[in-house]
Amino acid sequence: MTSPEITTPERTALDKALYDALNPLASALRARATGLPEERMWEAAPLEVTLSILATWKVVDAEVKHLTALAAKTAGSYGASYEQLGAAWGITRQGARKKWPDAVDKAAPGEPGESLVELCGGSATLSRDPSSGHWRWAGRAADGTHGQAASASRHATKEEAAAHAGAFLKEHAAEGS
Template identity: 70%
Template sequence: MLMPEITTAELTALDTALLDALNPLAASMRARATGLPEDRMWAADPADMALSILGTWKVVDEEVKRLTAISARTAGGYGASYERMGAAWGITRQGARKKWPDAIDKSAAAEREASNLELFGGTAELRRDTSSGGWRWTGRGADGTRSEDNVAHSLATKEEAAAHAGAFLKEHTTDEG
């Protein structure tokens, strides 16, 4: 997912909104640092003023980083990969993984992956149904019987698909023993 370029008008509106949000914070921070009232903020030495604005941008930058990490974790929670997050941020998959290492819950990612089940001498594959987001399975019993994807609809969870597949595999064991 490539993000479209921001237009000049959008950039101007963004700058205005950011400066409008920054000014009260800068005035408040400057007043606390100097003990002067907020309405006298602009009467200070220009270098001190510029430095107080710079310090305020630092606070904003840290907050943007925090909110960005929350957005990355939210995207990861909804199944976005590091590749997709990197594309949205304009960096590589590896860069996204380094920037937001906890954005994807590895146990949730494993939950979304296909897996094999081996029971009663047979095997079954559990996989996501991309159209519904549910789960399907196919299997081959120990007696050689193959299942078709015989579930009319996908199952809600991976565990439910495993239970159906396990029941199939148990029904199709060999008569040895």
């Protein structure tokens, strides 16, 4: 997999979307830091405003790193290798292993193991029955609901169990998610 390139119009649209998303957060963070109302953010000295925006980008950067690590771990739970993660990110296998050390399931194929699926504010553990080789899931959704594969459910693959767990987590997402 090669790293995707974006076109100039796509970059322009992305920049606009990011700035549109950033402004309310920057206003809220600045209001908390200064005690001034959000609507007065732009009345400050240009240096103060630009430093507030820089500090807000730091918050966004940390969240993007968190979401990136979550995406890598999710891909790893579906069987992606460090080589595949590195290719998707445009780095080496070793670089991917260093960047996301816990992303790839260490259990060898065919061995029993567990994986975690995090979605919509909840999480579910996927586990393989060593005797039957079937996969099951159990988890807690964002709204506090506990769920698991029905006792008669036998998922042939980790992906199938993850799909069922994901549907449960999505169905029980917290309000506003």
